[in-house]
Amino acid sequence: MKKYASDMAVSKTRRRLLAGAAGAGALAAFGPGRVLAATPLGGSGALGLAEIPDGTLAEQLLYALPGKVPLLKKTFRPPNFETPLKYFQTAITPNDAFFVRWHLAGISELKAKDYVLTVGGDSANHEVKFTLEQLKKDFKAAEITAVCQCSGNRRGLFQPHVAGVEWGVGAMGNAVWRGVRLRDLLAKAGLKGNALEVVLNGAEVPPLEKTPDFVKSLPLDVALDENTLVAYEMNGKPLPHWNGGPARLIVPGWTGTYWTKQFVSAKVVSKPEGNFWMSAAYRVPRGMFKMRHFESQLGHPNEPITTMVVNALVTSVQSGQKFARGKPIPVKGIAWDGGAGIDRVEVSTDYGASWHKAKLGKDLGRFSFREFALDVPTRENGGLLVMARATSKGGETQTEQLVFNPAGYHHNVIQRIYVEVV
Ligand SMILES: Nc1nc2c(c(=O)[nH]1)N[C@H]1C(S)=C(S)[C@@H](COP(=O)(O)O)O[C@H]1N2
Numbered sequence: 001m002k003k004y005a006s007d008m009a010v011s012k013t014r015r016r017l018l019a020g021a022a023g024a025g026a027l028a029a030f031g032p033g034r035v036l037a038a039t040p041l042g043g044s045g046a047l048g049l050a051e052i053p054d055g056t057l058a059e060q061l062l063y064a065l066p067g068k069v070p071l072l073k074k075t076f077r078p079p080n081f082e083t084p085l086k087y088f089q090t091a092i093t094p095n096d097a098f099f100v101r102w103h104l105a106g107i108s109e110l111k112a113k114d115y116v117l118t119v120g121g122d123s124a125n126h127e128v129k130f131t132l133e134q135l136k137k138d139f140k141a142a143e144i145t146a147v148c149q150c151s152g153n154r155r156g157l158f159q160p161h162v163a164g165v166e167w168g169v170g171a172m173g174n175a176v177w178r179g180v181r182l183r184d185l186l187a188k189a190g191l192k193g194n195a196l197e198v199v200l201n202g203a204e205v206p207p208l209e210k211t212p213d214f215v216k217s218l219p220l221d222v223a224l225d226e227n228t229l230v231a232y233e234m235n236g237k238p239l240p241h242w243n244g245g246p247a248r249l250i251v252p253g254w255t256g257t258y259w260t261k262q263f264v265s266a267k268v269v270s271k272p273e274g275n276f277w278m279s280a281a282y283r284v285p286r287g288m289f290k291m292r293h294f295e296s297q298l299g300h301p302n303e304p305i306t307t308m309v310v311n312a313l314v315t316s317v318q319s320g321q322k323f324a325r326g327k328p329i330p331v332k333g334i335a336w337d338g339g340a341g342i343d344r345v346e347v348s349t350d351y352g353a354s355w356h357k358a359k360l361g362k363d364l365g366r367f368s369f370r371e372f373a374l375d376v377p378t379r380e381n382g383g384l385l386v387m388a389r390a391t392s393k394g395g396e397t398q399t400e401q402l403v404f405n406p407a408g409y410h411h412n413v414i415q416r417i418y419v420e421v422v
């Protein structure tokens with residue numbers, strides 16, 4: 001079994017951090033005490049989750065990139081911008097509100113007329129090149145509704161705190177993507193029998209020589225999956241520059257890191273891709289999460305993050321909000337997972353003692369956000385803890401306690417929103 005130098009370092013940090021996590025887990029346990037410590041509306045509550053540490057939000061401001069509505073600024077260089085909660089009130093996220101995540105500051109200004117995707121590699125029979133025009137004209141178009149979610153969505157909620165972009169709940173979005181199947185392009189190149197992975201690269205180049213280029217890889221079967229697309233349209237419009245225009249990869253069910261933007265190079269290879277972004281970054285302790293395993297990239301003690309875990313976001317109720325007694329509280333939101341589809345969302349207002357099934361919205365496919373709604377009664381004055389819990393058709397459900405990992409991935413703890421009935 002393959003061993004990475006970086007695994008050793010992660011292992012040491014992990015032991016230290018896990019020791020801390022035990023304490024934090026106890027703090028985050030069910031109970032009004034913890035919940036009452038929530039910041040008032042307008043602070044962390046404005047994001048719909050009471051537990052985002054204030055430090056995370058102190059430097060946060062709304063900023064409009066060209067072509068975008070004001071988004072929550074995380075960093076300018078590289079551009080990392082999060083979608084505000086209100087844009088998740090519907091299942092499809094508008095293009096101009098869709099989150100933006102880049103690793104390197106030097107984003108290419110690549111125009112549609114100059115776009116060329118090269119498909120080759122040592123396990124391809126030959127190298128082929130496609131312009132945007134050719135992708136649109138020479139191949140059958142395919143369309144899919146799918147969630148793009150950063151592995152580190154909700155990292156800002158981790159306790160203890162971990163390093164990285166301190167995302168709240170909006171490092172995700174759901175769109176209708178249109179493009180061509182990657183497998184149709186790979187077929188033009190021809191695959192050799194020893195093909196193992198497909199290595200993906202975008203147009204940007206690292207600003208400093210010491211920063212490794214952002215390169216990812218996928219298992220061959222995922223690259224060949226009928227749902228893996230090279231998309232040039234998002235919600236019926238040309239793909240926005242910030243979201244990877246002229247064309248990007250869509251890997252439904254898999255976390256955003258594999259969704260290469262300004263996708264210009266696919267190399268079919270016979271050996272596991274070993275660059276920093278595969279061997280050191282985007283990895284989780286091995287076996288910690290139930291997800292698809294990336295067989296050729298397994299290591300000790302960690303493995304790559306792959307498919308998303310089941311999750312839900314309440315969009316109609318915020319911590320600290322007051323509701324009039326006698327009128328029901330409309331609990332609405334969205335749920336999603338790594339591709340099994342959503343089986344049910346249940347709501348509790350009694351600290352998890354009883355759960356009530358919400359009504360699910362229109363089914364837009366197993367990779368899409370699914371809306372849910374339930375009116376909960378307000379019989380007496382006082383505090384209510386609103387929780388919503390999604391379960392996938394694969395039988396997976398959200399966790400009550402944080403599954404701590406040092407990179408801050410896969411946060412799918414059931415939200416606890418404390419409201420008051422007056
Ligand atoms: N070329 C390129 N593609 C990229 C990235 C990047 O830094 N460069 N970041 C990835 C990550 S980690 C995520 S979460 C998604 C974010 O997509 P978005 O900016 O359209 O929201 O793009 C992915 N594709």
Ligand SMILES: [Mo]
Pocket residue numbers: 101149150151152256257
């Ligand atoms: Mo990401």
